[in-house]
Amino acid sequence: MLIKIPAKSELLENQITDESIYLQRRQILKTMGFVGAGALLSGAFAAKQAQAGILDIFESDEPQEVPLKSLDYAKAGKPFITDETMTPENKVTHHNNFYEFGAQKSQPAEYARGFVTDPWYLKVEGNVNKPLLLDHDALFSRFPLQERIYRLRCVEAWSMVIPWIGFPLADLIKQADPKSSAKYVAFQTLYDPKQMPGQDSRFLGGGIDYPYVEGLRMDEAMHPLTMLAVGLYGKSLPGQNGAPVRLVVPWKYGFKSIKSIVSIKLTTQQPPTTWNKLAPQEYGFYANVNPAVDHPRWSQASERRITTGGLLANNRIDTLPFNGYADDVADLYTGMDLHRYY
Ligand SMILES: Nc1nc2c(c(=O)[nH]1)N[C@H]1C(S)=C(S)[C@@H](COP(=O)(O)O)O[C@H]1N2
Ligand SMILES: [Mo]
Numbered sequence: 001m002l003i004k005i006p007a008k009s010e011l012l013e014n015q016i017t018d019e020s021i022y023l024q025r026r027q028i029l030k031t032m033g034f035v036g037a038g039a040l041l042s043g044a045f046a047a048k049q050a051q052a053g054i055l056d057i058f059e060s061d062e063p064q065e066v067p068l069k070s071l072d073y074a075k076a077g078k079p080f081i082t083d084e085t086m087t088p089e090n091k092v093t094h095h096n097n098f099y100e101f102g103a104q105k106s107q108p109a110e111y112a113r114g115f116v117t118d119p120w121y122l123k124v125e126g127n128v129n130k131p132l133l134l135d136h137d138a139l140f141s142r143f144p145l146q147e148r149i150y151r152l153r154c155v156e157a158w159s160m161v162i163p164w165i166g167f168p169l170a171d172l173i174k175q176a177d178p179k180s181s182a183k184y185v186a187f188q189t190l191y192d193p194k195q196m197p198g199q200d201s202r203f204l205g206g207g208i209d210y211p212y213v214e215g216l217r218m219d220e221a222m223h224p225l226t227m228l229a230v231g232l233y234g235k236s237l238p239g240q241n242g243a244p245v246r247l248v249v250p251w252k253y254g255f256k257s258i259k260s261i262v263s264i265k266l267t268t269q270q271p272p273t274t275w276n277k278l279a280p281q282e283y284g285f286y287a288n289v290n291p292a293v294d295h296p297r298w299s300q301a302s303e304r305r306i307t308t309g310g311l312l313a314n315n316r317i318d319t320l321p322f323n324g325y326a327d328d329v330a331d332l333y334t335g336m337d338l339h340r341y342y
Pocket of ligand 1: 189241
């Protein structure tokens with residue numbers, strides 16, 4: 001049995017071994033000309049996968065690459081940039097967590113290749129006086145675009161430095177004219193299993209109950225560091241990075257930065273969030289980067305910074321409170337027990 005089905009709670013730490021298992025499987029499928037793919041799977045499992053459309057993926061022609069468009073934008077200054085070495089574009093776009101397109105790091109780049117994000121509709125709804133509906137073009141034209149270079153720290157203890165292009169989430173929320181009853185913001189990713197093969201396959205999608213959902217407290221959502229990104233490295237987002245629009249909250253673990261958003265809803269209650277539902281003792285609602293609070297199964301004191309040099313390069317650095325943004329955001333959490341609200 002070559003296919004590893006990780007237990008739910010193991011899913012976030014599978015960055016090294018899975019790639020090789022995955023490549024091995026591809027190699028075998030290729031060698032067999034895809035004809036005997038079913039033979040690799042046990043009977044019941046194969047039937048399930050066929051039903052979920054997985055074998056179709058292996059057998060279909062390579063989807064057409066969606067062209068990226070170059071964007072016009074201004075460059076931001078401090079505190080929205082860092083002079084740390086940026087993660088090469090090729091790594092930003094080929095080492096991804098986007099379980100809708102597969103739970104292994106290399107899978108989103110492959111399975112999101114033909115991801116169609118135009119047309120697209122993003123709703124802003126809930127406790128607002130002026131609900132909004134932004135179409136694909138409005139995402140790129142309604143607000144001035146700005147390049148911000150942020151650190152992204154995954155809860156799995158790796159990190160990148162990424163030049164995002166986008167606009168403050170606060171600008172969008174203000175246009176919707178929030179009611180004073182709005183205390184939280186709930187986000188939802190597209191649900192479209194035809195395009196996102198992980199959404200109806202436990203094997204690819206890691207057992208997440210889709211659609212992927214996330215949330216922020218209202219003051220976190222309105223914070224100037226919180227942005228909606230529509231691009232990176234000067235171009236629109238590739239599918240695997242959350243095209244056409246995704247959240248970026250740089251002081252929180254990466255799983256808060258929800259991709260391919262279709263709904264932003266202002267609520268009175270704290271909304272449910274995907275990883276918290278899956279493993280509440282491991283992933284909290286707040287998920288602020290915190291070297292003093294370890295994950296139950298690994299330390300959060302340091303991280304592997306992905307720059308150049310590959311897996312064996314010694315890129316281990318200390319993790320900073322709030323991912324280095326403490327001066328800007330620590331006062332959002334004054335008086336809160338960060339061990340309890342992890
Ligand atoms: N819809 C959705 N959003 C998601 C995820 C996901 O699986 N699905 N993964 C999260 C995690 S764990 C991380 S670390 C970041 C990764 O963003 P990147 O691939 O652009 O670096 O996206 C986050 N947003
Ligand atoms: Mo992550």
